[in-house]
Amino acid sequence: xxxxxxxxxxxxxxxxxxxxxxxxxxxxxxxxxxxxxxxxxxxxxxxxxxxxxxxxxxxxxxxxxxxxxxxxxxxxxxxxxxxxxxxxxxxxxxxxxxxxxxxxxxxxxxxxxxxxxxxxxxxxxxxxxxxxxxxxxxxxxxxxxxxxxxxxxxxxxxxxxxxxxxxxxxxxxxxxxxxxxxxxxxxxxxxxxxxxxxxxxxxxxxxxxxxxxxxxxxxxxxxxxxxxxxxxxxxxxxxxxxxxxxxxxxxxxxxxxxxxxxxxxxxxxxxxxxxxxxxxxxxxxxxxxxxxxxxxxxxxxxxxxxxxxxxxxxxxxxxxxxxxxxxxxxxxxxxxxxxxxxxxxxxxxxxxxxxxxxxxxxxxxxxxxxxxxxxxxxxxxxxxxxxxxxxxxxxxxxxxxxxxxxxxxxxxxxxxxxxxxxxxxxxxxxxxxxxx
Amino acid sequence: xxxxxxxxxxxxxxxxxxxxxxxxxxxxxxxxxxxxxxxxxxxxxxxxxxxxxxxxxxxxxxxxxxxxxxxxxxxxxxxxxxxxxxxxxxxxxxxxxxxxxxxxxxxxxxxxxxxxxxxxxxxxxxxxxxxxxxxxxxxxxxxxxxxxxxxxxxxxxxxxxxxxxxxxxxxxxxxxxxxxxxxxxxxxxxxxxxxxxxxxxxxxxxxxxxxxxxxxxxxxxxxxxxxxxxxxxxxxxxxxxxxxxxxxxxxxxxxxxxxxxxxxxxxxxxxxxxxxxxxxxxxxxxxxxxxxxxxxxxxxxxxxxxxxxxxxxxxxxxxxxxxxxxxxxxxxxxxxxxxxxxxxxxxxxxxxxxxxxxxxxxxxxxxxxxxxxxxxxxxxxxxxxxxxxxxxxxxxxxxxxxxxxxxxxxxxxxxxxxxxxxxxxxxxxxxxxxxxxxxxxxxxxxxxxxxxxxxxxxxxxxxxxxxxxxxxxxxxxxx
Numbered sequence: 001x002x003x004x005x006x007x008x009x010x011x012x013x014x015x016x017x018x019x020x021x022x023x024x025x026x027x028x029x030x031x032x033x034x035x036x037x038x039x040x041x042x043x044x045x046x047x048x049x050x051x052x053x054x055x056x057x058x059x060x061x062x063x064x065x066x067x068x069x070x071x072x073x074x075x076x077x078x079x080x081x082x083x084x085x086x087x088x089x090x091x092x093x094x095x096x097x098x099x100x101x102x103x104x105x106x107x108x109x110x111x112x113x114x115x116x117x118x119x120x121x122x123x124x125x126x127x128x129x130x131x132x133x134x135x136x137x138x139x140x141x142x143x144x145x146x147x148x149x150x151x152x153x154x155x156x157x158x159x160x161x162x163x164x165x166x167x168x169x170x171x172x173x174x175x176x177x178x179x180x181x182x183x184x185x186x187x188x189x190x191x192x193x194x195x196x197x198x199x200x201x202x203x204x205x206x207x208x209x210x211x212x213x214x215x216x217x218x219x220x221x222x223x224x225x226x227x228x229x230x231x232x233x234x235x236x237x238x239x240x241x242x243x244x245x246x247x248x249x250x251x252x253x254x255x256x257x258x259x260x261x262x263x264x265x266x267x268x269x270x271x272x273x274x275x276x277x278x279x280x281x282x283x284x285x286x287x288x289x290x291x292x293x294x295x296x297x298x299x300x301x302x303x304x305x306x307x308x309x310x311x312x313x314x315x316x317x318x319x320x321x322x323x324x325x326x327x328x329x330x331x332x333x334x335x336x337x338x339x340x341x342x343x344x345x346x347x348x349x350x351x352x353x354x355x356x357x358x359x360x361x362x363x364x365x366x367x368x369x370x371x372x373x374x375x376x377x378x379x380x381x382x383x384x385x386x387x388x389x390x391x392x393x394x395x396x397x398x399x400x401x402x403x404x405x406x407x408x409x410x411x412x413x414x415x416x417x418x419x420x421x422x423x424x425x426x427x428x429x430x431x432x433x434x435x436x
Numbered sequence: 437x438x439x440x441x442x443x444x445x446x447x448x449x450x451x452x453x454x455x456x457x458x459x460x461x462x463x464x465x466x467x468x469x470x471x472x473x474x475x476x477x478x479x480x481x482x483x484x485x486x487x488x489x490x491x492x493x494x495x496x497x498x499x500x501x502x503x504x505x506x507x508x509x510x511x512x513x514x515x516x517x518x519x520x521x522x523x524x525x526x527x528x529x530x531x532x533x534x535x536x537x538x539x540x541x542x543x544x545x546x547x548x549x550x551x552x553x554x555x556x557x558x559x560x561x562x563x564x565x566x567x568x569x570x571x572x573x574x575x576x577x578x579x580x581x582x583x584x585x586x587x588x589x590x591x592x593x594x595x596x597x598x599x600x601x602x603x604x605x606x607x608x609x610x611x612x613x614x615x616x617x618x619x620x621x622x623x624x625x626x627x628x629x630x631x632x633x634x635x636x637x638x639x640x641x642x643x644x645x646x647x648x649x650x651x652x653x654x655x656x657x658x659x660x661x662x663x664x665x666x667x668x669x670x671x672x673x674x675x676x677x678x679x680x681x682x683x684x685x686x687x688x689x690x691x692x693x694x695x696x697x698x699x700x701x702x703x704x705x706x707x708x709x710x711x712x713x714x715x716x717x718x719x720x721x722x723x724x725x726x727x728x729x730x731x732x733x734x735x736x737x738x739x740x741x742x743x744x745x746x747x748x749x750x751x752x753x754x755x756x757x758x759x760x761x762x763x764x765x766x767x768x769x770x771x772x773x774x775x776x777x778x779x780x781x782x783x784x785x786x787x788x789x790x791x792x793x794x795x796x797x798x799x800x801x802x803x804x805x806x807x808x809x810x811x812x813x814x815x816x817x818x819x820x821x822x823x824x825x826x827x828x829x830x831x832x833x834x835x836x837x838x839x840x841x842x843x844x845x846x847x848x849x850x851x852x853x854x855x856x857x858x859x860x861x862x863x864x865x866x867x868x869x870x871x872x873x874x875x876x877x878x879x880x881x882x883x884x885x886x887x888x889x890x891x892x893x894x895x896x897x898x899x900x901x902x903x904x905x906x907x908x909x910x911x912x913x914x915x
Contacts, residue, residue, distance in 0.1 A: 196529030312480055313506060314529055352529065361527035365504070 012287045013109035014297035014436055017050035018403025020280030021231045023242045023391035026128040030277040032234045035064050036075050038393075039125035040082040042279035045229025046121065047083075050283045052293060058117035060091040061108045063100035063124030065394040065424075066131055067093070075125070098343065099306065099421045099429035100124045101280060101398030106431060108284045109301040118289040123281025124395030139169040179424065181311050186424060187261040187272055187346065189315035194266050194348035196314065197355055201266040204347035205254035207378050208271040208388045211344055215385025216247025223384065227403055244274050244391040271347040276391030280399040282406070287436070297436040299406035299417070303329035304431040311426035316349040318428020319420030320356035321366055324373040326430035327418055334374035337432075338414035341405050343397055343421040344386035351378060353420065384408065397421065402433065409435040439855070439871060442466060442878050464877040465619030467648040468579040470887065473697045474670045477506035478644045481530075484548035485575075486511040486521065487537055487568035491555025494585050497632055498550060499524040501639040504669070507548065510535035538567040545577045548643055552585045554627065556600040562607075569611065579619040581643050584608050585635075588626040588656060601626070605654055612652035612910045616875025621651035621910075631659040634899025640669070641891045649884035651875055652910035657899035660836075662843040665800045665895045672894035673754070674699030677747055679739060679793070681705045681730055682759030684713035686856045687806070690882035691756055694890045696721035700754065703742060705730075707759075730759050730785040736792035743796070751796040754893045757786045757805040757828075762858075764817040775820045782824035787831060800843040802893040805832055806885075807848040807904055813914025825850075829904050836902030845901035847892045852908025853879040874909035 021042050024030040030038065039062060047054075062076030072078045076091035096103045101124030108120040146152045146160045164170065177186050184192075194204070218224065230240045249270070259265035260272060283295075290297045305325035309318050319342055327337060334357075342350050356362045358375035367373070384404055387397055398421060405417040413435070420430040444450045445463030454463055470478075484507045486498060495517035502509050503524030511521050513534030521532035535541065549572055551565050565584070576582065589601040605624045612622030623642050627635050634657050641647055642655070678695050682688040684706035692702045702723035704714045707730070714725035724746045728738045743752055760782045763774035786805060794801075810818050811825025829848050836846040853859060853870035859879065862870065871879045885907050891897055892905070 193529060196531075197526075198531060310476060310480075313477055317529070356527070356529075359527050361503075361523050365527060 011113050011115060012300045013112035013284055014287050014290055014300045015282050015402065015406040015433070016285055016290050016295040016297055017046065018280065018282035018399060018406060019046045019049050019227055019229045020396060020400050020403065021045070021278050022228055022239050023244060023276050023278040023393060023396070023400075024239065025244050025391065026275040026277055028243060028277070029233055029237060029239050030127065030231070031129040033127060033231070033277065034068060034071070034130045035066065035125045035127045035279070036068070036072065036078045036082060038127055038231070038277060038279040039075060039079040039123065041231040042123060042125060042229065042281050043079055043083050043085075043121060046123075046281045046283055049226065049229065050295065052119060052283065052295070054086055056119045056289075056293065057085070057089050057121065059108070059111070059120045060085070060089060061104040061120055061122045062091060062093045063095060063104040063395040063398070064093060064126055065095055065097055065100055066126050066128065067095065068130065068132060070132060095395070096306075096429070097423035097425055097427055098345065098392070098394050098397055099423045099427060100395035102304070102402065102419070102421055102429045102431060103306070103398070105282060105284065105399060105402055106301065106304045112284060112286050118286045120284045121281055122284055123279065123399045125279030126393040126395045127277045128275040128393065129277050136169055136171070139164065142169065177424065179311055179315065182315070184315070185261060186315070187267055190272070190346040190349045191261045191265045191267050193314050193316060193352045197352045199266070199348045199351045202251070203351055203378070204266060204271040205251050207347040207351060208254055209249055209251050210378065211347075211382060211385045211388040212246050212249045214383060215245055215389035218384045219245065220247075224404075227407065242390055244276065245389050267346060267348055271388065273345050273387040273392035276393040278391065278393035278396045280396040280403060282399050282403055298410040299433040300436050302416075302432040302434045304429065305329060306427070306429045308428070309426045314352070315426045316345060316422040317352060317356060318426065319343075319353045319422050319430060320362065322428040322430035323357065323418055323420040324363065324367050324369065326432050330432040332416065332432065337416050337418045339383060339405065339408060339417040340376060340381040341401055341417060341419045342381055342386070343392075343401065344382065344388040345392065345422055347388060349422055350381070353422070354378065354381065398429075402431075405433050409433060439464075439878055462617050462877060465578050465617065467619050467876065467878070468645050469648050469881070469883065470645045474672060476669050477504070478640075479547065480506035481508060482547035483508050483510060483544055484550065485535055485541070485546045485572050486550045486552070487565070488515070488517060488552035489555040489561055489564055490515075491557065492517075492552040492585075493554050494552045494627065494632060494635065495520040497635045498552060498585070498639065501636045501643070502548070503528050503530070504636070505640060505643065506530070508533065510541070510544070510546070512537050537564070538571055540571050541575050544575055546572060546575050546580060547577045548581045548583070549573070549576055550583045550585070553600075553604055554585055554587050556586070556597065557594065558596045559600040559603055562600060562603060565607070573611070573615065576615060576618070576620055579645070579648070580615070582608070582611055582615060582620060582622040583639070583642060584624050586624060586626050588628055591628060609652045609910070613875045616651060616910060617877055619876060621647065621876075623651070623653050623655060625655045625657060628656070628658045631657045631899055634659060634663065637667070637896030638899055641896065646887040646891065648887070649876065649880035649909050650888060650905065650907050653906055655900065655905065656903060658901065659899065661840045661845050661898050661901045663898035664843045665898075667895040671699040672896055673890070676700045676753040677703070677743065677750055678754035678756065678893065679703045679705060679752055680756045680758055683717065684710040686858065687851065687854060687882045687885050688758040689717060690886040691758060691889050692717060692723065693721055694883065694886035695754070695893065696723055698890055698894070701747060703739070705739070705759075730789060731780050735785065736789045739789070739793060740796060751798045752793055752801070753798060754802045755790065755793055755797070755804070756889055756893065757790070757803070760806060762818065762821050764821065766817050767819045770820065778820040779824050782821070783827040783831070786828065790835070794839065797844060800895060800898075802897070803832070803835070803844065803846040804889050804892045805846075805848045807850040809850050809852045809906065809908055809911060809914055812850055812904070812906070832904065833902050840901065843898070845892070845897060847900060847902070848904040849885065849888055849892070850904055850906045850908065851880065851885050852906065852911040852913075854885060855879040855881055873913060874911045876909035878909065880907060880909055
C-alpha cells in the first residue's frame with residue numbers, strides 16, 4: 001500500500017460544477033452526432049451553466065476511447081474550435097478505457113495542484129454509434145501507394161482495381177470490444193468472474209433493479225436537473241433526457257431476459273450496461289481561484305490511484321485494488337468514507353468487487369492490509385444509481401460520476417466519497433472526493 | 437544429433453501408429469517448458485488435487501501457494517483444512533471444490549497432485565496416501581506434478597515416525613518412474629519445523645514448468661539461512677549482479693540469458709580466447725563480458741575490479757560456478773596433466789575464488805555450483821572429473837553453514853544428460869542410453885539447468901542451502 005501522500009501542498013483542486021449530455025442508447029437520436037459534436041454540446045452546456053469568463057480558461061483536458069482516427073485524434077482541440085472557444089486555449093486528449101475521464105479530471109487536478117493552471121475543463125465523450133469501420137489492412141496496403149502518390153495516373157488506379165480481391169479486401173472487419181490479449185468480450189470476462197465468485201443471476205438482477213430504481217427516484221426528485229444539459233440533434237430535435245433508464249423495471253421483468261454472453265450464463269442485457277452515446281465534463285479550479293471568481297466549490301479532489309491486474313485472471317476486479325489505495329493515499333480508512341460509488345459495467349463485476357473489498361485474504365495479499373477493507377452490502381453503494389441505469393458512454397462515465405458525487409457531497413453535507421471504475425485492459429481507477 | 441524418438445513422439449499420428457502396431461517402443465513426452473520469464477500466476481485455472489493426513493500441518497502454506505498461482509483446488513471437504521483452501525480460493529475467485537479422497541475423480545484431469553504427509557506418526561497411516569494417489573494418478577495430466585510433503589526423518593525422534601518419513605521418498609521415486617513417460621515429475625519436499633514460511637516459493641517453483649527436468653528428488657526446506665529480503669513473484673533477480681563463469685556457450689550461456697531475463701546484470705565470464713562469444717552475449721543481455729582464466733591467481737581480483745569498473749561500488753549478489761572441463765581417460769592411462777587440469781579448473785579455482793568473492797557478497801547472496809551426476813555416481817574414464825564434481829558437493833555442504841547468518845545460500849546442481857555440443861559428440865549408442873535411462877526418457881536442455889540455477893539464485897530459495905539438486909529427468913544412474 002502506498003503511504004499517505006504529502007498533503008501539505010499549497011493548492012487544492014476543486015470541482016465547481018459538472019454537467020453531461022443525456023446518455024442515449026447507441027443508434028438512437030444521437031446517431032448523427034460524433035464524439036466531437038457530443039463533446040462540444042457538453043462543453044457549451046457546462047459554460048452556460050457555470051459562466052466562467054473565457055479568458056480565465058487555461059486548458060481543456062478531454063478524453064475518448066473510440067477516437068475518430070480518420071478525422072482527428074486530439075478531439076479536445078476540435079471541441080474548442082467547434083464550441084467557438086478561443087483559438088489560444090490549449091487542449092489534449094487522453095485515453096484509458098472506462099477510466100478515461102477520471103484520468104482527465106485527475107490530470108487537471110495535478111496541474112492545478114502544482115500551479116500550472118487555475119481553471120480547467122475536464123471531461124470525455126464517446127459515440128458508440130460512430131465506431132470506425134476498418135477496411136482490411138490488405139486493401140490499405142495495396143491501395144495506399146497509389147492513392148497517396150501525387151504521380152498516380154488513372155491507369156494506376158485501374159491496375160489497382162484488378163488487384164483487389166472482392167472478399168478478402170473489401171469486407172470490413174467487425175468492430176468489437178474484445179480484449180486484444182485474451183480475445184474475450186468484456187461481457188465474457190464478467191461472466192467468467194460471476195462464475196468464479198459464485199455471483200447468482202438473482203443477485204445481479206436485484207442489483208440492476210436497485211440501480212434503475214434509485215436513479216429514477218433521484219431523477220424524479222430533480223436531483224439531476226442541473227447536471228443534464230439538453231442537446232440539439234442535426235435533425236432539429238432537442239434531446240432532454242436519458243433513454244436507457246427503466247424506473248418501472250422489476251426483478252420479474254429482469255428474470256425474463258435471456259443470457260447475453262453464454263448459453264447458460266447469468267449476464268443479460270438488463271444486468272449489463274448498454275452501448276451508449278454521451279459526453280460529460282467538469283469545471284475545475286484552484287480553490288483560491290474559485291473563491292476569487294465567485295464560484296462555490298462543490299468538492300475537492302483529494303487523492304487517486306490507477307492500477308492494473310492480469311487480464312487473463314479477473315479483467316474487471318481492479319477497483320478492489322484501486323479503491324483502498326486511493327483511500328490510503330488520502331490518509332483515510334474505509335470508515336472515513338461516507339459514500340461509495342462504483343461504476344456499474346456489469347452488476348456481476350460490481351458484486352465481485354465488493355466481495356473482494358470485504359475479503360480478508362484478498363486485502364492482505366493484494367494490498368498488504370491487515371484485514372478486509374470494508375464489508376459492503378450491495379445496498380450500501382451507488383445511492384443514486386449507476387451505469388446500469390444511465391448507460392455507459394465509456395469516456396463520459398468518469399466525469400458523470402464525479403459530477404454527481406461532487407453535487408451529492410455539497411448537498412447532503414456528507415464529507416467524503418470514494419469512486420471506483422473498472423476498465424478494459426484489466427485497468428482500474430479510483431479517487432477520493434471531499435466536501436469543501 | 438537430435439532426439440529422433442522425442443521428435444516422433446511430438447506427432448500424434450506417429451504415437452497412434454506405434455500404439456496400434458504394438459511396437460514395444462515408448463515415445464517420450466515432449467516436456468512443457470516455460471516460454472518466458474517468471475509469471476505472477478503460472479498455473480492459471482489448472483486443477484490440483486490435494487490430500488493430507490489428519491495431523492498434517494502445511495495446509496495454510498499449500499493453500500497460499502496454489503491460490504497465488506491461480507490453481508483450482510480440489511480437496512476433501514469434510515476436513516478442517518478445507519477452510520484454508522476455501523479462504524484462499526474465495527480471495528482469488530476460485531472456490532475450492534470437494535473431492536472424494538479414495539474414489540476415482542470423474543472427468544477431471546489434474547495438473548498437480550499434492551499430498552501433505554507432515555503429520556504422519558506411523559507407516560500404517562500411509563495407507564491414506566496410497567489411496568489418494570492410487571485413485572488419482574491416472575488423472576494426472578501430461579507434464580503434471582506429483583509432490584509429497586514430509587518432515588525430515590533426522591529431526592524425528594520416534595522411530596516409526598522416522599520410518600514413515602523416509603518411506604515417502606521411496607514412494608516418490610517409484611511414482612516418478614511410473615509417471616515419467618508422460619513427462620510428469622515427482623518430488624518429496626521435506627520441510628523442517630520452523631521453516632513452513634519458506635515453503636510457498638519452493639512449491640511455486642516445483643509446481644511450475646520451470647522444474648521440467650527435475651524429478652525423483654528430495655528437497656529439504658530449512659530456516660537455517662536468515663531470510664532478510666522480501667520478494668515479488670516476478671523478476672526475482674531485478675537489480676542483482678550475477679557472475680556466471682564458463683558463460684560463453686552451452687549451459688553457462690543459457691544460465692546467463694535466463695538470469696538476465698529475470699532482471700540480473702550478468703557478468704559473462706569465460707576464458708581468454710572466447711572474447712567474441714562473451715562480448716556478443718553480454719551485448720545481447722545487457723551484461724558485461726569478462727575474459728579471464730579462473731585458475732589464474734589474480735582471477736578474483738580481476739572480477740572485483742570488473743565489478744567496480746562496470747557497476748560502481750555494488751557487490752556481487754550471485755555467483756554461478758559453471759566453468760568446467762572434462763579430460764577423460766582410464767585411470768591407468770591418465771597423465772598427471774589431465775588430473776591436475778580438471779581438478780584445478782573444476783574445484784581448486786572454485787574454492788579459491790569463492791573465498792575471495794565472499795568478501796564483496798552482500799547479505800542474501802547466492803552461490804550455485806555446477807556439479808554433475810558423475811560426481812554422485814562415478815563414471816568410467818572420469819576419475820578426475822568425478823572427483824572434482826564430488827568435491828564441489830563437499831564444498832557446498834561445508835560452506836553453507838558458515839555463511840547462513842549472512843542470509844547467503846550455497847547449493848550445487850547436478851545435471852544429468854543435457855543436450856549440448858558436448859553430449860552431441862558422444863557415440864550414438866551411449867548417447868541413446870544416456871537419454872533413455874531417465875524416467876522422463878529423454879535428455880534435458882540447457883534451459884532446464886538454467887531455470888533451476890536461476891531459482892536457487894533467487895531470494896525465493898532462502899529455504900534451500902547446503903544441498904545438491906539433480907537435474908537429470910530422474911536418471912537411473914546414482915539415484
